[in-house]
Amino acid sequence: TSLAATPGRVLGFTGVPATLTDGITVPPEYRYEVLYPWGAPTGVAASMPAFAPDGSNSAADQAVQAGMHHDGMHFFALGADRGLLVMNHEYTDEQLLNPAGATQWTAERVRKSLHAMGVSVIEVERTPQGWRQVLPSRYARRVHGYTPMRITGPAAGSPRMRTAANPAGDHVFGTFANCAMGVTPWGTYLTCEENFHGYFGGPKEAAAQSTEAQRRYGAIPGAQWVDYWRFDERFDLTKHPNEPNRFGWVVEIDPFDPESVPVKRTALGRKRQESATCMLTKDGRVAVYMGDDARFEYIFKFVSRDKVVPGQDAAARRANRNVLDHGTLYAARYDAGGRGQWLELQHGQGGIDAAGGFADPADVLIHARLAGDIVGATRMDRPEWIAVHPQTGEVYVTLTGNDQRGAPGKPAADAANPRAGNIYGGILRWREDNADAASTGFAWDHFAVAGDPKRPDAGVRYPSADADAFGNPDGLVFDSGGLLWIQTDMSGPGIGKGPMAALGNNAMLCADPSTGRIKRFLVGPNGCEITGCVVTPDRRTLFVNIQHPGETREDGSAAPNSAWPDGKLPGSARPRSATLAVQRRDGGIVGT
Ligand code: FEO
Numbered sequence: 150t151s152l153a154a155t156p157g158r159v160l161g162f163t164g165v166p167a168t169l170t171d172g173i174t175v176p177p178e179y180r181y182e183v184l185y186p187w188g189a190p191t192g193v194a195a196s197m198p199a200f201a202p203d204g205s206n207s208a209a210d211q212a213v214q215a216g217m218h219h220d221g222m223h224f225f226a227l228g229a230d231r232g233l234l235v236m237n238h239e240y241t242d243e244q245l246l247n248p249a250g251a252t253q254w255t256a257e258r259v260r261k262s263l264h265a266m267g268v269s270v271i272e273v274e275r276t277p278q279g280w281r282q283v284l285p286s287r288y289a290r291r292v293h294g295y296t297p298m299r300i301t302g303p304a305a306g307s308p309r310m311r312t313a314a315n316p317a318g319d320h321v322f323g324t325f326a327n328c329a330m331g332v333t334p335w336g337t338y339l340t341c342e343e344n345f346h347g348y349f350g351g352p353k354e355a356a357a358q359s360t361e362a363q364r365r366y367g368a369i370p371g372a373q374w375v376d377y378w379r380f381d382e383r384f385d386l387t388k389h390p391n392e393p394n395r396f397g398w399v400v401e402i403d404p405f406d407p408e409s410v411p412v413k414r415t416a417l418g419r420k421r422q423e424s425a426t427c428m429l430t431k432d433g434r435v436a437v438y439m440g441d442d443a444r445f446e447y448i449f450k451f452v453s454r455d456k457v458v459p460g461q462d463a464a465a466r467r468a469n470r471n472v473l474d475h476g477t478l479y480a481a482r483y484d485a486g487g488r489g490q491w492l493e494l495q496h497g498q499g500g501i502d503a504a505g506g507f508a509d510p511a512d513v514l515i516h517a518r519l520a521g522d523i524v525g526a527t528r529m530d531r532p533e534w535i536a537v538h539p540q541t542g543e544v545y546v547t548l549t550g551n552d553q554r555g556a557p558g559k560p561a562a563d564a565a566n567p568r569a570g571n572i573y574g575g576i577l578r579w580r581e582d583n584a585d586a587a588s589t590g591f592a593w594d595h596f597a598v599a600g601d602p603k604r605p606d607a608g609v610r611y612p613s614a615d616a617d618a619f620g621n622p623d624g625l626v627f628d629s630g631g632l633l634w635i636q637t638d639m640s641g642p643g644i645g646k647g648p649m650a651a652l653g654n655n656a657m658l659c660a661d662p663s664t665g666r667i668k669r670f671l672v673g674p675n676g677c678e679i680t681g682c683v684v685t686p687d688r689r690t691l692f693v694n695i696q697h698p699g700e701t702r703e704d705g706s707a708a709p710n711s712a713w714p715d716g717k718l719p720g721s722a723r724p725r726s727a728t729l730a731v732q733r734r735d736g737g738i739v740g741t
C-alpha cells in the first residue's frame with residue numbers, strides 16, 4: 150500500500166523542538182537504551198578489558214574495545230530478536246583517548262589511535278528489558294588500522310600501489326577514517342575510507358615535491374593532522390609515497406565470519422569515500438552510489454559487469470565474492486533543466502589516457518577525481534550519504550554544504566548547487582531513466598534546500614510548508630517502509646549561533662517523501678553529530694549513533710562541553726560516542 154494512502158499513520162509521532170539541551174531528546178512516546186560506548190568491550194572471548202574512565206586503556210585493550218566516533222552502521226539480523234550491529238569508527242579525539250590528553254606522540258599512542266578507528270562487529274539481542282550486547286560473542290570483531298586486508302580489482306598490483314612492505318601492491322594493513330557505509334545485496338558490509346589523507350605526513354619542506362594528484366587528494370608533508378609518521382614509517386610520505394594510494398577505498402567485510410579477510414575494492418574508485426549504497430539493476434547487476442565528501446568533488450556510480458547471485462547466505466557471499474572487482478565507474482553531471490548524465494571514466498576514452506596523465510586503467514581508479522575533471526562532471530557541495538527509496542528507486546543524496554561556493558577563484562553556483570556561500574546544505578534526488586540503476590541518464594530535482602526559513606535571504610526551500618528546519622544534512626537512510634531518516638552535522642563551533650541559532654543541536658529528522666512532510670525526531674547532546682542509522686527488519690527498533698558528544702572544536706583543543714552518556718555536567722566524565730536503540734513504548738513501528 151502506498152504511504153500517501155495512509156497519511157494518519159505516517160510521522161504520527163510528537164515532533165521534538167530544536168533544542169540546545171545537553172542530552173538525548175526523543176518524542177515522549179519513545180524510549181532508548183545506550184549501547185556500546187567508546188571503550189566498551191567488543192565481546193571477543195579471549196579478551197574483554199573493561200573501559201578505564203581515565204583513558205588509560207592500552208593500545209592492546211583498544212584493539213578489542215569500541216572505537217571512537219561511531220559513524221555508518223548496519224544491522225544484520227540473526228533472527229527476530231538478535232543480530233549483528235556493524236559500525237564504523239571514524240576518527241579519534243586524542244585529548245580523550247589518552248590519560249594525559251594529547252601530549253607527546255609515542256609509538257604506543259599511534260597504535261592506540263589506529264586501534265580506535267575502523268569497524269566493530271558486535272552481537273546484540275532484544276530482551277524484555279530492552280536491547281543488550283551479547284558478551285562474549287563468536288561474531289565479535291574489531292577491524293582497525295593494523296588489520297591485514299587484501300586489495301583487489303583493476304588497481305591491485307599497479308606500480309602506484311606497491312610499497313617496500315608489499316611489493317606486489319595487493320595487501321595492506323588496515324582501514325581508518327571510516328565514515329559512511331553500504332550493504333551489498335549478498336549481505337556483506339561496505340566501509341568507506343573518508344579523510345585518510347590527514348594521517349600521512351612528513352617534514353613541511355618536502356611539500357614542494359608533491360604532485361598535482363597528491364595535492365588533489367590532500368596527503369602532503371606538513372599538512373598532517375597527527376604525527377603518526379614519526380613513529381610508524383609507513384605514514385611518512387617522503388619514505389613511502391605510495392602508501393596513501395592504498396587508502397580512500399570501499400572495503401568489503403563479511404560480518405558473519407570473524408576470520409574473513411577484508412577486501413579493498415579498487416574498481417569503485419578512490420576518493421574521500423563517504424557512502425557505498427547498493428541497488429540492483431534491472432538485469433540483476435549491482436550499482437553502487439558513492440559520494441566524495443570534499444568541497445567541489447563528485448558523485449560516482451559503479452555498475453558491475455557480472456550479475457549478482459541472489460541470496461544472503463554463506464553460499465551467496467562466496468558466489469558474489471568477485472562482483473565488485475569488475476565493472477564501470479561513472480561520475481555525475483547535473484545539467485540545468487533537471488536532466489543529468491553518468492559520464493564513464495574509461496581509460497583510453499575522451500582524454501582519459503596517457504597524454505592526460507593516466508598510464509593505465511589503475512590510474513583512472515586511483516585518481517578518480519582527476520578523471521572526473523576530464524569528463525566534466527559537476528563539482529558538488531560536499532556529497533555525503535546516498536539513500537535509495539525502497540519502492541520507487543529514487544536516489545537521494547545529502548550535499549552537506551560548501552561555504553566556498555561562489556568565492557573568488559572557486560566555482561560559481563549552478564543548477565544543482567544553487568547557493569553561493571552555501572552554509573546550510575540540502576538534499577538532491579534523481580530518478581534513473583527507465584527506473585534502472587544501470588541507466589546513464591536521469592532526471593533530478595532538489596528535495597530540500599536546507600536552512601532556517603526565517604532568514605529571508607537564505608534561499609531555503611522545503612517540500613512542505615510545515616517542515617521542521619535543519620542544517621548540514623549528512624547521514625541519510627531509507628527504512629523499508631519508505632521513510633527517510635535525515636541526520637545533521639553542523640560543525641561544533643557554529644552550533645546554536647548566528648545562522649544556526651534556530652536549529653538547536655545536531656538532530657535526526659524523519660521525512661515522508663510521498664507528502665513532503667519532515668518532522669524532527671531526535672536531538673543529540675552538546676557537541677555531537679548524529680550519524681549512522683538503521684531500522685530493524687520488523688521496523689520496531691531504530692539504531693542511531695551519537696558521534697563525538699562534547700566536541701567543541703574539531704581539533705579537540707577545547708574542554709568538552711558534554712559528559713554524555715556517563716556524566717551529567719561537562720567535565721564530570723569523558724564524553725563517549727555510543728549507539729542508541731530507540732523503540733516506541735508501545736512496541737509499534739518507528740516513525741509512523
Ligand atoms: Fe565523515 Fe563526510 O563525514
Ligand code: CA
Binds near residue numbers: 329623624
Ligand atoms: Ca558524514
Ligand code: CA
Binds near residue numbers: 533549623638
Ligand atoms: Ca559531515
Ligand code: CA
Binds near residue numbers: 638
Ligand atoms: Ca563528525
